[in-house]
Amino acid sequence: MHAAMRILALAIMVVVLTACWDQRSIQETSYVTSLGIDYDEKEELYSIYGTLITMSDVAKTEGASGKAFPSYIGHGKGESPQLALKALYRSTQLRPSLDHLMTIVVKENALTRIPDILDSFNRSRTVRYNISMAATTEPLDELLASDTFFNSPMYTFLYTRRVRGPAVPAVQMMNLQAFIRQFYEKSHTTLLPVLKLDRSSWKQGGKSKKYIYFDGAHAIVGQKQHEELGEPLVQGVKWFHSDQKGAFLEVRDDEGKFVAIFAVTTGKGRLTYNRHSGKDGAFKAVVSVKAYIYELHDKAVEVQLEAWAENGIREKLQQSLATGRARRIDLIGLEDELYRHHLAAWKKLKKTGIEVTSLPIDVVVDVKVTNSGKHKL
Structure with a gap:
């Protein structure tokens, strides 16, 4: 009798557990x-x-x-x-x-x-x-x-x-x-x-x-x-917000004439702060880019092409930073750099009411061509 009850209880549990009513x-x-x-x-x-x-x-x-x-x-x-x-x-x-x-x-x-x-x-x-x-x-x-x-x-x-x-x-x-x-x-x-x-x-x-x-x-x-x-x-500030691998980089000479296209393999921006520079300190924005030549319209040595590319990146970044300063928009994370790594300096600026975007920014750009795309440039 007890064995039959146990079998019946087990059968009921099996039916309930395997049911698909929902x-x-x-x-x-x-x-x-x-x-x-x-x-x-x-x-x-x-x-x-x-x-x-x-x-x-x-x-x-x-x-x-x-x-x-x-x-x-x-x-x-x-x-x-x-x-x-x-x-x-x-x-x-x-x-x-x-x-x-x-x-x-x-x-x-x-x-x-x-x-x-x-x-x-x-x-x-x-x-x-x-x-x-x-x-x-x-x-x-x-x-x-x-x-x-x-x-x-x-x-x-x-x-x-x-x-x-x-x-x-x-x-x-x-x-x-x-x-x-x-x-x-x-x-x-x-x-x-x-x-x-x-x-x-x-x-x-x-x-x-x-x-x-x-x-x-x-x-x-x-x-x-x-x-x-x-x-x-x-x-102008994309190097600080997005991995630019595969992006095209236009290269123009000193007169603004289009001369080449680079394909970016690595490109990133790095920001540092020096509290001893000037009265309230200063920033240094460094952009490092490695790329290969994707298209070339005017003959030029690699060193010259790199210099033109650096000038173009630097000019766009400085223009963006100037616009951000005028509109009081922190485009590359200046305040975040202070808040996380130089808290005392951040508190001082907040206390005195000085805008972080008003601090001087030294822009440094380094572009290296890793591949010309041909045996001869």
Whole structure:
């Protein structure tokens, strides 16, 4: 009798443990892969745009049909980001999920609402800290519905964490964890890359295509103040914000005539502070670049080409620093260098009200050609 009861209890447990009463097929779930966030100051409402995919759609693109990947772009409004999402979800025919959210794009109008946006999504257990962050000035519905190459949903800068080659941006997209760390750091100026749409460079079957590219950045200072930085401005300071491997570097002579193109193999900026230089100290910005000759239009020795390249980088960096000084924007992390490694000097400047960007900066550039591309230059 006892043996029979034990067998019956064991059978019941086996049935319960192996039951699939709450099973849900992945084809029955719609996954939000990217979100666009805007804010209307007059209406005091958030706008949320979301890109949806289903696993069945992804499976179809892996076959031989060659059909284009369908884009589902939803839109909802609300007094908070979550209320806007709720409005978006109400007509979603399949159960929505943020488990595969990869990118959040913030419209420039919503940059002043970053604290509320972060609070909203940080409380969601499904939103991971490795999703990418970017800004845009484009209509969000057009940006999220931009074309992709070869009908693949992943062949777009919207989902590319690190861009390599000639298209490498001056400011790469950062993940949510890095953004939060910089945003709430009192000494840091956060640079968000700006995504725009190229509507004229590509066609398919005679029809124009819209593809995403990087163009400039938004500087966020003091958590609420933000400034738009054009592409020429961030090009001068790109060595401090982005791995430039594979980027093209234009080389011009002293008269400004184009003579060559270098392909960068390594390029980085380094910042140091000397508290004994001048009354309040001074900075030294060093840019080190290694590259090979990709294209040569005028004959010149390598030493001359290197000198011209150094002059071009130095001139752009000095122009960017001068613009940053005039607009009181720390473009290369001057204050962060002081705060982390020279705290006493940082406190002194804060106490006296001296702007860190007003301190002198000595710019040093070193360019080395590692390969001429031919046996003879």
